[in-house]
Ligand code: GDD
């Protein structure tokens with residue numbers, strides 16, 4: 001009824017991926033719990049099934065307005081979907097819950113009430129009175145408990161008042177949480193919200209239910225994304241760079257041993273392994289570490305040539321320096337190797353961040369930031 005339309009105050013964001021079995025019941029229960037003319041439900045759907053159609057059809061019989069965003073090109077996985085929903089939300093108070101009914105919609109009023117005077121309200125499985133019965137099997141229980149502990153240990157201050165930073169059931173005040181600061185990745189958006197800045201948090205316990213329809217999208221792949229997200233949030237770009245460098249070093253050693261075992265002489269084997277590692281590291285770096293800088297940077301060919309050139313020069317210099325230090329008796333070989341590797345790591349990171357992925361001249365002027373040193 002248009003003449004009655006009043007400003008939306010509460011937005012309920014629901015990410016869905018193939019939830020055809022659940023979305024209708026979910027919408028009805030959300031509407032029964034917090035529905036009304038001042039409430040909207042934003043469904044952000046990345047499905048390949050007819051979840052979006054079912055949601056649109058169900059919407060007609062509800063008191064709340066339902067906005068269905070079907071993303072043809074899903075970006076950022078579950079976290080990206082949640083942030084897209086929050087960006088589209090018109091209410092200042094936003095609640096987020098899963099679309100598979102594992103988060104009981106009946107808890108929404110308590111959750112939204114808890115938002116009073118704080119930045120984020122968290123529905124926690126691990127607060128006194130909460131439960132995680134819906135986690136299937138001891139393995140997922142163990143993984144959930146352990147990752148929660150490790151995560152809290154990595155951010156002891158920011159997560160001090162949160163017992164369940166990995167929950168997907170929470171509410172936040174958009175007047176107090178700046179979405180522009182988020183770089184959504186993987187499955188755990190609340191974690192990012194809580195660690196980017198110090199937040200005032202209030203928890204409400206809830207019982208995580210069992211999934212009855214459809215299937216979970218949690219996977220080993222999501223788990224790896226999660227580790228990546230943690231490292232990135234804690235140490236920024238450099239940790240990704242270090243991780244790839246370390247993997248490259250291990251691969252290098254493995255390649256040399258294989259080639260030598262196959263009868264190749266050591267020197268050519270070492271050279272081939274080093275060059276292969278440099279190329280693979282470059283590709284991984286492009287994908288995982290500096291991806292966000294690529295649009296404004298020089299062409300791929302130039303980036304590759306600079307990276308490859310630097311790494312070759314760097315390894316030649318590093319090996320000669322280590323050799324010199326050892327042969328002169330300045331340092332023990334293990335110490336010389338470790339020291340030169342550490343120096344090279346820092347040099348490589350600085351060179352890549354400041355030179356290989358440096359903004360192009362035209363990209364610099366469009367963003368309006370003066371080039372450094374000029
Ligand atoms: N739009 C969108 N895009 N939705 C997604 C995507 C995606 O790529 N992946 C998953 N979803 C939706 C699912 O449809 C569901 O509504 C919700 O996100 C959670 O996904 P599940 O596949 O049910 O994951 P889960 O039950 O294993 O994980 C849940 O438990 C965690 C706590 O252990 C999620 O709620 C997490 O948010 C929660 O932290």
Ligand code: MN
Pocket residue numbers: 098100102211216
């Ligand atoms: Mn689920």
